[in-house]
Amino acid sequence: MNKKRYAGLLWTRPDKWDKMDSKGIETVRRDNCELVRKMVATSLDKILIERDEAGAIEYVKGVIRDLLMNKVDMSLLVVTKALAQEAEDYKVKSAHVELAEKMRKRDPATAPAIGDRVPYVIIKAAKGAKAYEKAEDPIYALENNLPIDVQHYLDHQLAQPLMRIFEPVCKDVKAELLSGAHTRSISVATPSTASGGIMRFAKVKPTCLACRATLTAKEASGAAGSSSSLCSHCASREGEIYTRSLAAVNSLEQQFGQLWSQCQRCQGSLHQDVLCTSRDCPIFYRRKKVAKELDEAHATLSRFTDW
Known part of the structure; x- marks a missing residue:
């Protein structure tokens, strides 16, 4: 890269390298998100240690694909x-x-x-x-x-480190990594009332838990023997949808329990509430995210009033 930015294997003996020596790059800088540090470190491992340049390229493409599809945990951003x-x-x-x-x-x-x-x-x-x-x-x-503005992260957080690392590896880094089939699928988030704009005047209506179609007033009230959580077309699948919702709640409860126990161990006691609010810890954001998803899953499950 240059004399102030470099990464390489430090050798002090002829048979085995000692460590990865890096300076001035994103793995040792604190002003980048964790996703950048993790991606740079893994890419350097694949290129310098494993000697797998193709594997490094595929790994980066996978990271970019997940980022654009909003599959990256917020704690990494x-x-x-x-x-x-x-x-x-x-x-x-x-x-x-x-x-x-x-x-x-x-x-x-x-x-x-x-x-x-x-x-x-x-x-x-x-x-x-x-x-x-x-x-x-x-x-x-x-x-x-x-x-999250994932395009901003791609253009202003990932692009420059990738250009520096893969310039000796790829003929055209921008064409190979920053464009192509892995960048064409982008997740579009549904606007919420908190995002402002015209959505502040939108009125939320209940939807079917199976097909997401808007429920009629009769279906939403559960009249005429229909479920208040499913439309008339999906009513016959009520048992299947309830089982799926219950499984989602159980999975999230297990995740939250694991994160909660991890925070308790870090705190030094498995018998007290977690008081930690360290915003430098990625577990803190994961715990908050899973807790929110668990509340939403419980709210979904509560719509099955007859079970």
Whole structure:
């Protein structure tokens, strides 16, 4: 790469390398999200240690595919930066500084103070919005179903590290990794009332749990012997849909229990509630995400009033 940015195997004996020696790249920098650090580290392992350049390319394509399909855990997309001074002392507007001011207006008691590291994610916003305008608190984004701007992460977080690492490997890194079949399927999130715009005036209507069709007033009320959770066309599948919903609840309860126990062990006691709110820990965001999904799964299951 260059003398201030490099990665290679350190050899002090002829038979075996000692370690991966890196400097100035994303694996040792804190101003990138965990997804970038993980992707760079795995790619370097495949290229330098395993000598599998094709495997590294396929791995990166898989990461980009999952990112664009919104299959990457939010904890891997959190960026943290230090709040070193007051907002008015910064010469240019920065994402973490503007978010700290936004959080201070919401709740001064829990807002970041000078010296704290401010975690944030980049969410989708109006076309032409600046990056600092799209920064949002990860917990707030999670609780309000705000969609992540995955294209921003691809263009501004992943692109440059990939260009540096794969330039000696690929003839055209941009054509090989940043475009192609693996970038053509993109998940489009359903707008929510919290995202603002015209959705603030939308009225939510109950839908069928099987086919997602909007239920009529008669079907939603459960009149005439029909289920209040399924439309008349899917009513015969009520047992199947209930079993599927129950399995989803059981799976999420198991995941939440595992994460909760992991946090208890880290805290030092398996007999006390988890008090940790460390936003530098990826388990914290996973626990919050699974807890929210579990509440939604319980709400879905509660629509089966006759079971």
